[in-house]
Amino acid sequence: MVTAFCVMDPTTRIPLQQEALSKQARSALRSALSSDPVLRDQTRLWVQLCEQVTRSVTDRLPPSDDLIVVALYEAGLLGDATAETVSHVHGVQTALEPVRREHLSVDALLRRIAADARVFQEVWAEQTMTQRGAHPSRPSRPWRRVAPPTAWWTAAAAVVVLAVAAVFLLRAPEAHHMTVPEGFSKAVQLADGSSVLLRGPAGLSWQDDRARQVFLSGSGFFDVTSNTEPFSVTTDHAVTTVEGTEFGVESGSESTRITVVSGRVRVHAVQNRSDVVLGAGETTLIAATSDTAPDVRFAGPDPLTWTGLFIFRDTPVDSVALALERAYDVDIDVDPSLQSETLTGTFDRDQSVLDILSIVAAALGAELEQQGDQTTYRLIRRGSATG
Template structure:
């Protein structure tokens, strides 16, 4: 019924008064099975909560596409981030991947480093004159507002989020495992190799896998290290190895202080950044603004008491920041003032 209502009204749904929305909600409640017209049973209340969240999310997306700018004092807009990263080779040489030409960009320890036509950083682990040379460390670093994709020498594919860095060997030949170090956030599709476990060290923990798809969020300013499994099986351990959790698909581990907890994850929200959008699921405004700050390179300030309402919805990461802030303002839970690259959050 909700979908039919939304499709019938189309973009005009964003302009429906709250009074009418309440009437529609009551009509839906009255027609739900098991409702006798008295107090709502627990199941109906749960359904009501779900409907309310869906309606707010739908309205947020519609408003995002059609509302005019309502953010105060905008003198200039801020564009979104993009593909920007720097590769640091084992000899200390730095290569700006954004402006590097396609093709071979370096050769080290018998391994060729290439930037393909799609902009993907690829390692050709061909056996050259230096095949027996000890592997050196390479690091890909993304700035605020930057992201990059790369294929490691073993074929593992990595999506590196903004404000992040990944350090790894120039080749894995002759090593008992495939160990990399992450700061920030990355999504991994690990090439299968039963004899050589793939290990990610990040934020005071280790994730050990043989071949799987997972996301690690270890931003320093988030205070919680989140590891989310989408496919396969992984083991997450605190750095001292005293705490260990085994993750199955859909699980997320939370490492904070001296505890390592396990919970169910909203997979769409976890990989939203990789797929090109922000996804909020009962997300506090402070967390929302940290995500925006890392992508748009803005200075966020808070004026007065923070809103207690949580935000839900999905917004493209390819839009200028004014569009994103306008969509958030349309929820009527928060307001913004822009002055250059400073964004002030007001209730």
């Protein structure tokens, strides 16, 4: 019997002060009520008391629609209301006045409606701005070596997008939810400096006080800053935890795939409660219904095509060329003296192959030659003779 009461107030024995009841608390209370008729009567009376108090207010309130209009009017949020509407509001106000005098909670109710309305206006502004973005925006990283002017333009555009996202974050102190419609992309920068590229349809949610715990539906590519606090991405099927890395998460109704570009991540499968650790270039598929531990597999070449990005991390130049050849159906000849070089960078697949190769050449300190048919390119070491 005592065990059943441990989750509740030991003197009142019913959960008067909790915001919600856990399953365990519900079970304990039900058990206590079934064995104690006095407690049952006492609890029943408390519920009746609370409901009586509520009715003493709510029975005298106008319908919710009218209450909302009054709240908006008093907060100056009703806009260009018609004379008829204003007259209606004045009528409701007059009827409400004695109730407000007796019950101060009514004023609190009206203030809360006004606060709710302001948040709606903020979210509307944010979301319609997101939806109007006709051109997908993606984060970009400069090459490790020399970044030519074209890369700076790309980087500057990304900075603008991320700055806009940061402004939104500052405006909203509570929970955040970002939705990206199908066919759109959006770069989101989180408070800890991590960034996410969402590929619609996708949604990302997080809260200010837990900025490194995000919830994802759909697909996102994460670039996570190093931090002593782990960063986690939760989908319906998997929880991916990292300290600092880059990885892609594709979640659908049946499964979630996690692919790591750099660093290491730990993936927890929700269904069978097993964990796997993935390193760079590795991938795993967490199925909604699987009872077995997930496999770790080699991700293969270019596993994150869905991000709309080319993501190269210490990638040999000939592998970079191969990825571009496949994507653009061109031939790229790399001078043997450059093939052992490695490159790190991120490119938008909407860029032309010529733009990307120009940046690659600049980063390598190489020269780019293009043949007349515009399908054959050659990267040569600067100063080498051309044939």
